[in-house]
Amino acid sequence: MSTSFATRSPAVPRAPGRSGGGRPARVLIGTDTYPPDVNGAAYFTARLARGLAGRGADVHVLCPSPCGRPHVAERDGVVEHRLRSLPSLAHESVRLTLPTGVRGHLNRLLDRLRPDAVHIQNHFLVGRMLASAARVHGIPVVATNHFMPENLFDPMRVPEALRPHAARLAWWDLARVLSRTEHVTTPTPAAAELLAGRGFARPVEPVSCGIDLVRFRPFPGSAPAAERRRTRARLGVPDRTTMLFVGRLDEEKHVDELVRAVARTHGVQLVLAGRGAHRARLAELARAEGVADRVVFLGFVPHRDLPDVYRCADVFTIAGTAELQSIATLEAMASGLPVVAADAMALPHLVEEGRNGYLYPPGRPGELAARVGAVVAEEAERVRMGAHSRMMAARHRLEDSLERFERIYRNAAVGARP
Template sequence: MTTLYPSAARPNHGVFVENRLRHLLAGGEATSTVLAPVPWFPSRSPRFGAWAAFASVPEVEERHGIAVHHPRYLALPGVGMLTNPPALHHALHAAALGLMRSGRTFDAVDGHYLFPDGVAAVWLARRLGLPVVLTARGSDVSLWPHRPLARRLIQGAMARADALIAVSAGLRDGLLELGAPPGKVTVLRNGVDLGLFRPPLQRESARAALGLGEEPVLLSVGLLIERKGHHHVIRALADLPGHRLLILGDGPDRASLASLAERCGVAGRVRFEGAVPHAALPRYYGAADAMVLASSREGWANVLLESMACGTPVVASPAWGSREAVAAPEAGIVLDAADPARIAEGVRRLLAAPPDRAATRAYAERFGWEQTTEGQLALFRRVLRWAA
């Protein structure tokens, strides 16, 4: 269970959770029903923006052969810190009981994101008498614990969970600083779909299809929100004459980022591509010369592996997981800090002597999903033995 899961109305939302689950289930040893709650909202009118998207999420759908249920919970603006954990728990419990009455049985709860999702997942698991595994993913460890109430609830959830997963060693250290017992935390990094994300057969054609010329092309991928750092990349572009920037993603900061590009005098070299379907991302990665990750907080940024799997090296901020994912010259560069000056210098350094794209792809091939899937299965087997 998690609020970070795609739907027909929001196909890119939490796709990294779906991808990990798909690979877990592919071998046939495990089956899963997904409970992915969304806030209740009464109207689908576009004038309500993101809230209207919640109303458009179907109650039940099937994605990649997996049953996905979207129970509604009451999300109250301004007081969500207090109300979201119990509201989520109430919605999840009602949905789980309904499924169990229809004949479904469950062995464990697999919860993603510690707050409020993980807190509600632990409450649900204990109420149903099931073991629970929680996965920490980034800002649930770097951001939410700065709020005293959230910190207490997260620490309580960690103490009551049967096992914890961190998607990077850096994130594991963050969990330990919060008080997680070392023996309870397993590091299982994210992987990359090496079949989907691969270099284009003809890179020149891929660039032409996107309307790109011979100028160096940078990508910045992610939600258009402050912590993703797109504003730093736009400012860096002012010190990178002749370079073009494609920004992939949508979000509340789009207008302010466009205004920033105008003020920096680079608007003619910045293209906002909007929310690109996951399956269409490889053509952008494959056409680019470098992908820039300027995020201030990440557990393990999937965009790094996706870019490298397409043969495109990266310039990455020092967020959690970056040095684990970018650990060789052919992968790219990890910056000491993601400010505009360092980003510009890193791009110049990388593109002055770019790695062989085949070597970048070969590096990424060590990050397939097999090891993570085996680790998950081993962990769930162990947890179920403890519960027995």
């Protein structure tokens, strides 16, 4: 196999993304979800692929076709190998790859590309099949886990009584696939500890999803309040103190707690950016709580407008209890927003209590409302917390994450232990 990611002498640094033989290093990323899918794993994978390509790597992505028809396309410097697919029962934006004929296609693709490393983003159909084929071809496999069973229970309609058994089976299956790879990463230390706590015996390295600090940043200049008013007007958001959530409006996100919290605050509105199965239910809850006029549904926000959505808010709020990192929270922090988050899973890694925001006990919207009130009570305090959020986000630079993955690929390619 190729040794494009061979180790390099510290005294003679090599340009990122270049092989020892002079050609660009080649990576094949396998994923069951990729844009136009709307979820954190899809966004991370796209940023990883495009970021590596921007650093000089030859990047290929194997993923389901959004239209069902197999095809190859190049976007943003990344070659997408789209597999034949059909709609899934799990989520409206996720499609399932048809396994028929995929093994032969993977063998031909690996023979032709001879990637220096394969990087799977999940252990479902695409990741599982690609990892198996790569082992046959002697190509090292790196795996990143974005999965928690809780994220599938609602869309898969798993009965409450069966969920503990389904979770154990899901963790066992995940460990079986990941144990056959050369290196395993996950976005946060909490996510790594979760895998260990579920019986996964291999080392797991936390590597942040990373954040683009140039794209996501506060308003420049000396008049941010005026800019915020203009931005709200452009997006159709009333000019009021705003708590914001960006993400899927699905069960495991517990957005209902945000709606109940805004009903317990004075003069604050909730802006929800995203789609999901619970949108109608949340709208009904807002009417029942008497705050339909203070809950704004933006729906799906185009990628180009997302930075302005964060900049039009005063505080970012998130109630999810199954977050392995939360890219949206990182984007909000990079945009200079204080954060009020559920004290669950990996979210505490993104909140320094009283410095960039507050944690609240999950399931207690009254306490969420009290913490939001504490953040927005004084503008100077809100600005101070937002600046600290921005400083914390700087620890998650996308470039640092890309560089770390490049080193992992190199070490895997030469058989070294990362």
